[in-house]
Amino acid sequence: xxxxxxxxxxxxxxxxxxxxxxxxxxxxxxxxxxxxxxxxxxxxxxxxxxxxxxxxxxxxxxxxxxxxxxxxxxxxxxxxxxxxxxxxxxxxxxxxxxxxxxxxxxxxxxxxxxxxxxxxxxxxxxxxxxxxxxxxxxxxxxxxxxxxxxxxxxxxxxxxxxxxxxxxxxxxxxxxxxxxxxxxxxxxxxxxxxxxxxxxxxxxxxxxxxxxxxxxxxxxxxxxxxxxxxxxxxxxxxxxxxxxxxxxxxxxxxxxxxxxxxxxxxxxxxxxxxxxxxxxxxxxxxxxxxxxxxxxxxxxxxxxxxxxxxxxxxxxxxxxxxxxxxxxxxxxxxxxxxxxxxxxxxxxxxxxxxxxxxxxxxxxxxxxxxxxxxxxxxxxxxxxxxxxxxxxxxxxxxxxxxxxxxx
Amino acid sequence: xxxxxxxxxxxxxxxxxxxxxxxxxxxxxxxxxxxxxxxxxxxxxxxxxxxxxxxxxxxxxxxxxxxxxxxxxxxxxxxxxxxxxxxxxxxxxxxxxxxxxxxxxxxxxxxxxxxxxxxxxxxxxxxxxxxxxxxxxxxxxxxxxxxxxxxxxxxxxxxxxxxxxxxxxxxxxxxxxxxxxxxxxxxxxxxxxxxxxxxxxxxxxxxxxxxxxxxxxxxxxxxxxxxxxxxxxxxxxxxxxxxxxxxxxxxxxxxxxxxxxxxxxx
Numbered sequence: 001x002x003x004x005x006x007x008x009x010x011x012x013x014x015x016x017x018x019x020x021x022x023x024x025x026x027x028x029x030x031x032x033x034x035x036x037x038x039x040x041x042x043x044x045x046x047x048x049x050x051x052x053x054x055x056x057x058x059x060x061x062x063x064x065x066x067x068x069x070x071x072x073x074x075x076x077x078x079x080x081x082x083x084x085x086x087x088x089x090x091x092x093x094x095x096x097x098x099x100x101x102x103x104x105x106x107x108x109x110x111x112x113x114x115x116x117x118x119x120x121x122x123x124x125x126x127x128x129x130x131x132x133x134x135x136x137x138x139x140x141x142x143x144x145x146x147x148x149x150x151x152x153x154x155x156x157x158x159x160x161x162x163x164x165x166x167x168x169x170x171x172x173x174x175x176x177x178x179x180x181x182x183x184x185x186x187x188x189x190x191x192x193x194x195x196x197x198x199x200x201x202x203x204x205x206x207x208x209x210x211x212x213x214x215x216x217x218x219x220x221x222x223x224x225x226x227x228x229x230x231x232x233x234x235x236x237x238x239x240x241x242x243x244x245x246x247x248x249x250x251x252x253x254x255x256x257x258x259x260x261x262x263x264x265x266x267x268x269x270x271x272x273x274x275x276x277x278x279x280x281x282x283x284x285x286x287x288x289x290x291x292x293x294x295x296x297x298x299x300x301x302x303x304x305x306x307x308x309x310x311x312x313x314x315x316x317x318x319x320x321x322x323x324x325x326x327x328x329x330x331x332x333x334x335x336x337x338x339x340x341x342x343x344x345x346x347x348x349x350x351x352x353x354x355x356x357x358x359x360x361x362x363x364x365x366x367x368x369x370x371x372x373x374x375x376x377x378x379x380x381x382x383x384x385x386x387x388x389x390x391x392x393x394x395x396x397x398x399x400x401x402x403x404x405x406x407x
Numbered sequence: 408x409x410x411x412x413x414x415x416x417x418x419x420x421x422x423x424x425x426x427x428x429x430x431x432x433x434x435x436x437x438x439x440x441x442x443x444x445x446x447x448x449x450x451x452x453x454x455x456x457x458x459x460x461x462x463x464x465x466x467x468x469x470x471x472x473x474x475x476x477x478x479x480x481x482x483x484x485x486x487x488x489x490x491x492x493x494x495x496x497x498x499x500x501x502x503x504x505x506x507x508x509x510x511x512x513x514x515x516x517x518x519x520x521x522x523x524x525x526x527x528x529x530x531x532x533x534x535x536x537x538x539x540x541x542x543x544x545x546x547x548x549x550x551x552x553x554x555x556x557x558x559x560x561x562x563x564x565x566x567x568x569x570x571x572x573x574x575x576x577x578x579x580x581x582x583x584x585x586x587x588x589x590x591x592x593x594x595x596x597x598x599x600x601x602x603x604x605x606x607x608x609x610x611x612x613x614x615x616x617x618x619x620x621x622x623x624x625x626x627x628x629x630x631x632x633x634x635x636x637x638x639x640x641x642x643x644x645x646x647x648x649x650x651x652x653x654x655x656x657x658x659x660x661x662x663x664x665x666x667x668x669x670x671x672x673x
Contacts, residue, residue, distance in 0.1 A: 027503045064660070067671060108671060112662055115671075124527045150527065163510065163665045216666065218515070221531060265533035298536035342467050342475040342543040342644075371476060371499045406500035 028056035031404040035144075039395040042192035044185045050078040055103065065111050069121075071103035081143050081182065090120065092151045092176050093203065097143065104152050117157045122150060123170060125212055125225055126274050127261040130333040130349075131309045131325060133276035133290035134225045134259035136210060137170055139178040139232035142324055145187050145393060146360055146380060147400075151176055165215050172208040177201075177252060178232045180322050189392050199239070199249040204230045222262035225276075231255040235284055236320040248320075253282035269295045272307075287315040290329060301339040308332055327389030330354045343368040351390065358390030359383040376402040443561035443577040447594070450601040451556070454629055455486040456655040462497075463648050467544055470643040475543065477502070484659045488513040488555040491664035496542070505542065507532075508669045509551055516586060517552035522669045529666055538588035545616070545639040545646040549588055558585045564593065569605055573598045589615070602630050615641055627655045 033051040040047060057071035075082045075097055082097045089098035106119030126132035140148040154174040160167050181187035183196045190196050208229025215222055234250035241247055259276030275291035294307025311329040328351055337347035350361040364378040378400040384391020460482050467475040478498035484491045488511055495506040504524040511517045519532040537549035559579040567576050574595040581587040595605040606618040616639055620632035631653055638645040
């Protein structure tokens with residue numbers, strides 16, 4: 001479903017001209033990417049992809065209580081991952097990335113210990129860095145599974161509290177799903193010879209709700225969280241319409257989450273832990289727990305994060321799903337970075353499945369070129385068995401070059 | 408209770424004094440010049456303000472003398488020991504919106520959180536990570552905090568002139584149980600106006616960072632260094648911070664100095 005919010009977009013773009021500098025700020029960038037895949041896959045012979053993204057965000061502070069934020073993304077690409085229709089999207093329910101999208105548009109009211117944010121916004125929960133089981137209001141764009149990006153949601157959020165204790169209440173009237181790989185492209189991993197079609201998805205009605213209590217102490221930070229709504233990752237129904245021809249339908253199971261997270265600085269390292277237990281009234285959805293334990297340390301120009309993600313399935317029901325969060329469990333996760341100088345840095349991220357059947361690693365070098373330009377080169381290596389979540393993408397190792405102009 | 412910015416005569420104090428800009432004073436004190444602790448306390452007392460706001464212009468000179476420019480806005484509520492500060496980058500474009508919240512405590516080291524809008528997350532800066540450089544500058548995270556004068560032991564090291572101005576040279580060391588990346592620091596405080604003009608910070612016996620304060624001007628009755636130069640002697644790099652549009656006693660709210668407020672974009 002597409003909705004046009006041209007008026008909103010004009011408001012965002014026109015804001016800068018009308019307001020004074022000291023209560024107005026803006027930022028954005030234009031980025032062009034080139035991605036090369038050495039291997040083809042059965043359902044996608046494309047090996048080179050070009051992408052372009054223009055992002056503009058503006059912020060206006062009306063007075064000490066009210067603040068407004070708006071942002072828009074405009075995209076184009078060579079591989080039809082971006083919709084060719086020139087329409088402005090609000091709800092991010094499109095199968096492809098929209099060519100124009102309201103990235104955020106919200107109003108913030110802050111008075112004493114109360115902060116209320118209304119509108120399209122980003123909400124992030126959790127303290128871990130690589131996998132966040134409690135991050136239930138953060139759907140992602142998984143068109144290229146291992147290079148995902150967060151999507152904003154339409155929500156009302158109220159946060160009350162001071163520095164030590166805060167209560168966060170979130171109400172979401174409009175469901176935003178994660179965007180999953182396109183069936184005719186390499187990240188869907190469809191076997192050769194099977195004709196797959198898609199039926200219109202079944203988006204859940206009703207609203208979603210979440211609450212989180214966060215405590216900041218002198219020794220540690222920790223929180224408890226609750227979510228009642230739907231999983232933003234789908235399950236699938238299959239219908240065989242003729243031999244080797246299948247229609248699939250996405251649907252989004254009910255989900256209830258009980259979670260918690262903590263960050264404890266110790267003498268040598270900071271320990272972070274995050275866990276959540278998920279139940280569902282949908283008969284085809286699993287009930288399970290996800291957990292992450294990680295250690296992190298910065299030393300000089302280096303930073304290190306290393307940990308383990310696991311899951312415990314208490315009731316197995318699902319047959320066909322797409323679950324990158326669970327796909328990264330039973331795995332050792334790591335991230336390391338080194339700042340070479342003020343303009344250059346290098347980073348390595350990796351996930352190694354405990355059983356050795358899947359491996360993902362990304363090496364990235366980034367260099368600023370003057371005050372506005374930045375060039376980034378990355379190599380992503382994926383290995384493993386067909387049966388493994390990571391291993392199934394073993395033909396999708398790739399190299400990426402990006403050039404960004406920020407303003 | 409007398410409090411000292413940073414570690415008194417150490418980099419924390421120095422850079423903090425620099426960054427939070429509160430340590431420069433007039434010439435009306437009547438105290439014993441040989442009392443190192445009192446000199447530091449008096450130096451800081453003269454820089455007290457309810458709040459402070461400035462726009463910082465930074466130039467980072469790398470070892471190869473390449474220059475990187477950044478700008479930030481700094482808001483600080485309170486002075487010394489119990490103060491709170493938010494530093495928010497305004498330039499270059501790719502770091503615009505990155506912000507640091509520093510909540511200082513009189514009896515222990517500060518709490519610090521960094522907000523990175525690109526990933527929509529805040530991250531607490533752990534104590535053991537405070538020696539890390541702050542966002543590509545030559546200031547470390549610890550250099551941005553204030554500490555109470557009671558967290559350090561001071562000793563008078565002698566007298567010396569800096570740029571022709573007679574100064575006391577005072578050494579500070581963290582008291583037992585107080586953590587710091589620096590083993591000791593030295594501060595040069597001018598005798599004529601109690602303005603600290605130079606800090607040197609040591610790890611064991613090795614000088615690792617030096618802060619020099621220049622262009623001292625009277626702003627709303629508070630002597631304020633308008634230019635601070637921090638040199639990282641290990642990296643052979645330096646950062647010059649120029650303070651522009653400095654204002655004291657600007658109305659600010661305590662609720663604007665929380666992690667929740669840090670997430671707001673401006």
